[in-house]
Amino acid sequence: MLKEELPRCPSISSVAWVAKVLEDLELEDDDVFEVIASQVKDRVDELEPQETLDIVLSFGAIYFNDDELLEALAGAVRRQLHFFTNAEVVRLANAMSRLGGLDSSKHVGMFFEMRSRVNMPLIDKAIRERLRAEAAYSEPNEDYKKLVSKVKLPENSKVKDKFKKTMAKELTLLKFQADKEAARQEEINPELLKEGPTMKELFDESR
Numbered sequence: 001m002l003k004e005e006l007p008r009c010p011s012i013s014s015v016a017w018v019a020k021v022l023e024d025l026e027l028e029d030d031d032v033f034e035v036i037a038s039q040v041k042d043r044v045d046e047l048e049p050q051e052t053l054d055i056v057l058s059f060g061a062i063y064f065n066d067d068e069l070l071e072a073l074a075g076a077v078r079r080q081l082h083f084f085t086n087a088e089v090v091r092l093a094n095a096m097s098r099l100g101g102l103d104s105s106k107h108v109g110m111f112f113e114m115r116s117r118v119n120m121p122l123i124d125k126a127i128r129e130r131l132r133a134e135a136a137y138s139e140p141n142e143d144y145k146k147l148v149s150k151v152k153l154p155e156n157s158k159v160k161d162k163f164k165k166t167m168a169k170e171l172t173l174l175k176f177q178a179d180k181e182a183a184r185q186e187e188i189n190p191e192l193l194k195e196g197p198t199m200k201e202l203f204d205e206s207r
Contacts (some may be wrong), residue, residue, distance in 0.1 A: 006035045012043045016051035019058035028062050037069045044072040049083035052076045053092065060095025070099050074107050086118045093123050102126045105134050 009015050019036050022029065040047070040055055047055070056073055077092055084092065093114045101107045108127055115123055 006032070006039060009039070012039065012046040013048065013051055015039045015043075016047070016054045020054040023054075023058040023061050033059065033062065033064060037064065037066055041068055041072050044076055047076050047080075049080045052080055053084065053088060056092055056095045056099070060098040063098050065100060067100070070096075070101060070107070073099070074101065074110050078110050078113060081113055081117070089114050089117050090120060093118075093120055097123070097126065102130055105130055 006015060006018065009018075015036055019033075022032065036055075037059070052073070056077065059069065059073075074096065077096065081089070093111060096107070096110070101111065102123075108131065111123055111127055114120070115127075
């Protein structure tokens with residue numbers, strides 16, 4: 001019922017209010033959020049700062065996956081960033097990362113603008129990791145491309161196109177992270193990795 005009524009909303013503020021209510025009630029109706037996402041993409045220029053905040057937080061809470069929505073909201077956030085308090089900037093950064101804002105370097109500029117307002121060490125770390133990974137592996141590994149091509153998804157799957165397009169690269173970047181961690185482990189002093197004495201040995205030594 002709700003998804004049929006949403007397109008009739010006279011303003012985008014009504015749509016933003018519905019998104020906020022759904023978040024407050026902890027309801028995750030994919031069909032309704034799909035309709036809200038469509039309305040937001042079509043009318044993103046009408047969003048006021050409070051409405052942008054409500055929508056970003058609502059979709060971030062359910063880790064909504066939609067590249068076009070992410071693009072639209074990133075533009076709105078950057079245009080209105082000076083209207084938000086520092087606390088709201090932190091909440092927006094976390095929500096935008098959940099929406100996939102740090103899944104590529106495309107929206108790194110937005111996060112740089114946010115961190116110029118507030119110190120966010122975890123966001124800084126995520127930005128560095130993403131930039132380093134993409135610099136080291138700019139093209140997906142061929143083996144991963146072949147692996148992804150063998151995965152069967154339903155023809156009407158909403159994630160099929162994105163999966164085929166991005167998963168090979170994501171697997172390649174994960175390999176970069178694994179290689180980096182393995183190299184870091186090799187630099188650790190072997191003495192630190194030795195097992196310490198057991199409780200029994202410690203007890204015997206104290207007798």
